[in-house]
Amino acid sequence: MNNTVKKNIEEWSNHPFCEETRSKLNHLKNDKVKLNDAFYKNLEFGTGGMRGLMGVGTNRINKYTIGKNTQGISNFINSNYHVNKSVVIAYDCRNNSIELAKIVAEVFSANKIKVYLFSAMRPTPELSYAVRKLNCLCGIVLTASHNPPEYNGFKVYWKDGGQIVPPIDNLLISEIEKLKFKEVNFNSRPELIEIIDKEIDKSFINNCLENAINKDVKSRNDIKIVFTALHGTSSTIIPTLLKKAGYKYVNYVKSQMIADGNFSTVKSPNPEEIEALDLALKLGNKERADIVIGTDPDADRLGIAIRDLKNNLTLINGNQLMVLMFNYILEKKKSEKILNKNHFIASTIVSTPMIKNIAKYYNVDCKLSLTGFKWIAKMIEDFPEQKFLIGGEESFGLMIGDTVRDKDAISASLAACEMISYYKQKNSSVFKELVKLYCLHGFYKEKLVSIVKGGEKGQNEIKKIINGFRKKPLDYILDSKVKYFCDYSISLKKNLFSGVSENIILPKSNVIEFESDDGCKIILRPSGTEPKIKMYISVNEALNDVNEFEKVDKILNDKIDKIIKSIGL
Numbered sequence: 249m250n251n252t253v254k255k256n257i258e259e260w261s262n263h264p265f266c267e268e269t270r271s272k273l274n275h276l277k278n279d280k281v282k283l284n285d286a287f288y289k290n291l292e293f294g295t296g297g298m299r300g301l302m303g304v305g306t307n308r309i310n311k312y313t314i315g316k317n318t319q320g321i322s323n324f325i326n327s328n329y330h331v332n333k334s335v336v337i338a339y340d341c342r343n344n345s346i347e348l349a350k351i352v353a354e355v356f357s358a359n360k361i362k363v364y365l366f367s368a369m370r371p372t373p374e375l376s377y378a379v380r381k382l383n384c385l386c387g388i389v390l391t392a393s394h395n396p397p398e399y400n401g402f403k404v405y406w407k408d409g410g411q412i413v414p415p416i417d418n419l420l421i422s423e424i425e426k427l428k429f430k431e432v433n434f435n436s437r438p439e440l441i442e443i444i445d446k447e448i449d450k451s452f453i454n455n456c457l458e459n460a461i462n463k464d465v466k467s468r469n470d471i472k473i474v475f476t477a478l479h480g481t482s483s484t485i486i487p488t489l490l491k492k493a494g495y496k497y498v499n500y501v502k503s504q505m506i507a508d509g510n511f512s513t514v515k516s517p518n519p520e521e522i523e524a525l526d527l528a529l530k531l532g533n534k535e536r537a538d539i540v541i542g543t544d545p546d547a548d549r550l551g552i553a554i555r556d557l558k559n560n561l562t563l564i565n566g567n568q569l570m571v572l573m574f575n576y577i578l579e580k581k582k583s584e585k586i587l588n589k590n591h592f593i594a595s596t597i598v599s600t601p602m603i604k605n606i607a608k609y610y611n612v613d614c615k616l617s618l619t620g621f622k623w624i625a626k627m628i629e630d631f632p633e634q635k636f637l638i639g640g641e642e643s644f645g646l647m648i649g650d651t652v653r654d655k656d657a658i659s660a661s662l663a664a665c666e667m668i669s670y671y672k673q674k675n676s677s678v679f680k681e682l683v684k685l686y687c688l689h690g691f692y693k694e695k696l697v698s699i700v701k702g703g704e705k706g707q708n709e710i711k712k713i714i715n716g717f718r719k720k721p722l723d724y725i726l727d728s729k730v731k732y733f734c735d736y737s738i739s740l741k742k743n744l745f746s747g748v749s750e751n752i753i754l755p756k757s758n759v760i761e762f763e764s765d766d767g768c769k770i771i772l773r774p775s776g777t778e779p780k781i782k783m784y785i786s787v788n789e790a791l792n793d794v795n796e797f798e799k800v801d802k803i804l805n806d807k808i809d810k811i812i813k814s815i816g817l
Contacts, residue, residue, distance in 0.1 A: 320421075324419060578606065
């Protein structure tokens with residue numbers, strides 16, 4: 249046990265930590281490994297804010313770590329702003345989310361900052377929308393997104409409605425790191441806390457309708473929808489939204505429309521995983537649904553199943569959803585004759601390269617960012633002379649329009665239903681349109697492989713693996729020679745054929761990328777929110793005819809399997 253751990257344990261054994269916390273700490277001392285993991289470092293901000301296991305300790309989500317972060321943000325606001333000092337706070341369905349949200353509200357109010365607190369759980373995209381609607385400096389949502397039940401988190405949004413980015417993130421972290429736990433002011437001023445609900449809901453729903461409704465859709469009566477909230481926050485908005493949009497045939501997975509922080513009907517509340525949508529798919533087959541939709545607990549990402557070429561319900565991945573939605577939105581804009589180079593779409597470096605081909609086809613600008621929607625939201629502020637249309641990333645996230653500045657599964661769910669209706673009206677289907685896009689732009693297929701490495705030991709293993717590939721880059725991806733090696737930690741892209749290097753115009757990040765001569769890609773990075781190393785694989789082949797889809801699909805799947813085996817992680 250090192251000195252940092254000993255010092256932290258000593259601090260938490262005394263005032264100002266409450267008797268309950270000290271009692272839990274004494275119990276934790278019976279397990280040296282868990283004790284060390286709880287105190288060996290401070291819980292850090294990652295790509296999604298601060299997220300971690302709930303419990304006692306500096307490396308855990310609890311009253312004191314949440315309070316310290318809130319106090320640091322309060323200090324920054326009070327030092328730099330003198331008018332309109334207000335924040336808005338939301339929370340999801342997780343265990344302790346309500347209690348933690350109240351603590352955040354109490355600390356802000358104790359520091360003489362006006363607080364708008366949602367009366368009950370609400371989706372993360374509604375929080376992003378509310379920041380700008382209420383003209384707040386800051387927004388906080390208590391959530392751990394799709395993580396397991398033992399996690400919770402603290403996402404921080406700034407006045408543009410997006411998650412914090414440089415330089416604000418570093419300035420806030422600096423304020424937080426200056427603090428001692430005894431400096432946190434928990435003495436609430438109730439007169440500064442205002443409860444909000446229906447008025448913001450109404451405005452947010454109208455905004456979703458404006459963003460997603462397709463005026464060319466003549467009827468929504470022949471579309472059958474199955475929806476699941478996976479016990480999360482979308483249940484507060486989606487039923488009203490779909491009804492207002494005109495959808496009559498919507499079946500809900502009733503057991504999963506009930507808020508439950510233990511996510512008792514699923515192994516994981518992550519719509520990226522087909523098991524999470526098991527009940528929804530069963531109901532979808534029973535009801536002969538055209539589309540099945542599931543959202544994660546804070547409703548920022550969505551999983552979708554549609555009818556394939558054989559009329560079977562099949563879950564499409566995040567890259568396929570992006571390709572379909574980007575093309576659908578751009579096709580719509582083109583038909584309205586308002587599309588030009590001043591419009592831009594946005595994606596991330598780990599998402600499908602096919603997006604670039606679609607942008608080129610429609611003659612719009614395509615911008616790429618690091619992983620995380622905070623970077624996509626930042627583009628709207630960075631390029632005010634251009635009009636943002638849609639952003640997406642492979643992790644089942646979409647952002648349509650600029651009124652919500654984060655992944656928005658609420659608007660995206662409605663837009664997906666509109667897309668189904670639109671193509672059905674044209675005697676086509678969403679899956680047929682996807683295969684047509686593969687014929688037009690190349691058949692790109694991606695896979696994400698995540699390797700869990702828990703605790704302090706795991707963090708060191710992750711660093712060792714990535715640094716190993718950094719020091720000794722791959723020469724080949726299967727039979728194709730590696731042409732480009734990108735090291736985002738030093739912002740350098742090197743052409744291994746010519747020896748010429750160029751700068752990467754993105755913030756530095758612990759990411760490495762290999763691209764072979766035939767266009768295959770492997771990207772490695774540590775997760776910003778979970779103890780994992782992530783490997784992204786992208787392969788592609790030409791698809792000359794719709795009838796060859798299954799054959800080429802198998803070729804690409806086999807290629808991905810061989811790449812995974814060759815890397816050996």
